[in-house]
Amino acid sequence: MTRLFNDPADFREELIEGFVAAYGRLVRRVPDASGVMAIDAPQPGKVSVVVGGGSGHYPAFCGYVGPGLAAAAVMGNVFAAPSAEQVYRVTKAVASDAGVLYCYGNYSGDVLNFDMAELRCQDEGIDVRTVRVTDDVASAPRGQEEDRRGIAGDFFVFKIAGAAAARGDTLDEVERLARKANERTRSFGVAFGGCTLPGQSAPLFTVEPGRMELGLGVHGEPGIQSSYMRPALEVADLLLDTLLADAPPDAGSTVAVLLNGLGSTQYEEMFVLYKDINRRLQAEGLTPYKPIVNEMVTSLDMAGCSLTLCWLDDELTALLDAPCASAAYTNM
């Protein structure tokens, strides 16, 4: 539950102020807007990748702003997409002559607001494109991949888009690579306990003790199925069975791996689980590439985790490996 706040109505504003105060070496506040921009953005000739969404998912989204990653993040209230007005203002602040790529998780509210801002920016002559992250296999069946919501897969798509932008790729190319990364990324999650919005006393949802929810959304949207709690070994199989059944066609055998914690699941538990995930990946003939076991896209203090696989090829690998610096992820 959320305990540290002053007036819940000021939560977003205060968190932005605190974030910028802490990480002023990497970001600054977008003047008059609910967002932050990289200290080096915009850069002439380089595409600006703009990410964003509701708050409550840190490090998504502001934690990924910085050199080599996103040029800016638009930050909504907790679990609420930022308004089109805020997306517009942030876009104006970081738009370069090379154009802007919007990258965000596919949720109705985000789509509505980013789309409205995109139209407005295009009317003003700014070249804006959009790649929506749709990695969550629980949220729509195969064949309807574009209807899926975006969860922890955000990270790989942002990283790849940001790296392409940083090396000076054209907007067409940055868009193509982000889209390709998204098409090759799949996630599936399980949850063990709910999260509570700031100022509220009851959790958004609860999970019965001894049970878990499969395919639960990062905003506490109920899962697609409920199950009894199982040993880590079986959870690993469940995650991998689901993801492998949905593997992108002809995508090779090297996978970037992210085992993502949603908030209050312990790091130690995730490593125990990763042991079993790793064994299974090896058994499937897949080669995990620089796995990450961490909290990369959270859901306030929800208990649970998700597994993301991004099937790599050479060009995606090079972009994943490119250096970057941000509050939450630094690569060198």
Next chain:
Amino acid sequence: MTRLFNDPADFREELIEGFVAAYGRLVRRVPDASGVMAIDAPQPGKVSVVVGGGSGHYPAFCGYVGPGLAAAAVMGNVFAAPSAEQVYRVTKAVASDAGVLYCYGNYSGDVLNFDMAELRCQDEGIDVRTVRVTDDVASAPRGQEEDRRGIAGDFFVFKIAGAAAARGDTLDEVERLARKANERTRSFGVAFGGCTLPGQSAPLFTVEPGRMELGLGVHGEPGIQSSYMRPALEVADLLLDTLLADAPPDAGSTVAVLLNGLGSTQYEEMFVLYKDINRRLQAEGLTPYKPIVNEMVTSLDMAGCSLTLCWLDDELTALLDAPCASAAYTNM
């Protein structure tokens, strides 16, 4: 609570295996020991900094092993210091001709076991020194600083020791710098909810709804005082009042700052709190240096946070800024 495990008795072993599987690009398993070592350790002519303690505090301790940081971490069971035998084996694996510095939080179990290993290693001609981290002002009064326990301040001491070792400082010098960092580091924490050991169903302790514990230890040791829950602004003042009353003498006005989450406190909450901490620091004439707001030393899924200040001077600043790579902290 801990949900992802197989046999609780295998928890430590499985987490080490999972950690090494995930971060093999940075660490490898110490053969036949409960610990991990940096891929580049030991390095001839360079001191090896060995950290360690009970599990349940990730990223402490294995998350800080890697080039430019610790050479190895000895990993005990959850909340239990590693045995002297394990400390000895890990030390043997990374001891270089330049010697070894032990760095760990000051707890009875850790002191006993590291001291026994130190004696044994010295008998074998390995030059081992020890610097215990004693940053928690709640755990003993002024004048008894060396009796205090170590909490999130571990991070600054490890980073500074690791950087000194990496640049080739002598063991005398690495020890001096680690000790100096520790003498200039103070932490104080608050907790809002308990944590549960793997395999147990009841939390170690509970905090009444609407209340908080002040000065609670990172193993759930009860706090020094209980208080009603307060707005973030007042929590910030409480943390800073306590730390500033205990500031090291003549330590200047530049402080490294770590606002550390214990497990299930949300990042967003910590940023809201940091906003108020930052304002207060400024008002006190202190200059925060590259603040960190993150989970750096956790306590399973405990809810709460601590504030650490490390009063810097030029030589400590240079070491904090030095590059390093590890699973949990990369600097470039």
Next chain:
Amino acid sequence: MSSVEGADTVVRRWLALALESISAHEDELGRLDAAAGDGDHGATMVRGLRAANAALSTATGSAGDLLSAAGGAFADAAGGASGALVGALLTTTGRTLGNGPYDTASVVKALQAALTMVMRLGRAQPGDKTLIDALKPFVDALAAQPADAPLSVAWRAALPAAMAGAEATQSMIARRGRSAKLGERSLGHPDPGAVSLVLLLQAADTVFATS
């Protein structure tokens, strides 16, 4: 009530009452949203309506201008899907209505334009379990009233269609919005956006009836 003078007062009174009514139902709307979505619909609507009322406290002009201003402030402060959609609903209504005199026919025309805009933006169809399922039946019912009926009478006559529409969302499977991902698990709960839209329409009814 068809006088230009009264129109601004009607808008102001409506949005003040809407805030009161939605605030009173904030938790309930949150719970409805949590059943299949992310639980923030009550908070989002309250945030939006507070900002809309705040904007009106400094705005001048008549109904059209005020609704546009309120819609802009609502959208920006609320965020989310409902921020964009209810904001566009207010703004489009205001723009189409303009600042001249209004009657049932001009209000129908304005709401039809707003409905079209909201459906275009959100790409939702009737039956998708959204606020459209309350809004469209209402606009259709209002359009079906005698052209010379006073607005207060026509409005009250059309209200049951909105309520029935919101009620009917209980047995729909969400296809748009966050809860779309849930498929069948969205069954059995009415759509929170449809419920809050009915509250907005009811607040207008109260204002019309007492002005």
Next chain:
Amino acid sequence: MSSVEGADTVVRRWLALALESISAHEDELGRLDAAAGDGDHGATMVRGLRAANAALSTATGSAGDLLSAAGGAFADAAGGASGALVGALLTTTGRTLGNGPYDTASVVKALQAALTMVMRLGRAQPGDKTLIDALKPFVDALAAQPADAPLSVAWRAALPAAMAGAEATQSMIARRGRSAKLGERSLGHPDPGAVSLVLLLQAADTVFATS
């Protein structure tokens, strides 16, 4: 019981019974530790005793060797403060006792050496609210028994001193170990290490009485 043959059996039976007894009290020891420490004392002791018993299943030799082997395995598997201290207690007792015949006097000598070692390692004094507060009174009481008393009789006569010592830790303020940091808040609960030490001594008593 003073025969060399029986000594190894006594040690094996003792550690098996100790594991049973401590396991039965695991939760209680955890709760006592949680009152002022980190709650793992029960788990730590069980882990250590399991490993000690496992080590004995492959170890050979008589009492001295077995106690040394058990102590090493205990310390390594248990970890923590109690791992180091109880491990050293076992090992030092074993080393001092050796594999020859033993009697009350040689056991007293071995336990005195062990007590000295544990106090040296842990730097705790009587009154610091640790296992020393059960161990020292016991060793002193055992030493005060007639030199020719059979071990089973002397042991049982000394046991109340250990129990009283553990009991007395309730009104002590912790100074050593994790709970030291708590000062006054450690009052009112007995020290978990002292309680588990009494359980170990009681298990030995049962074994002596039945062998």
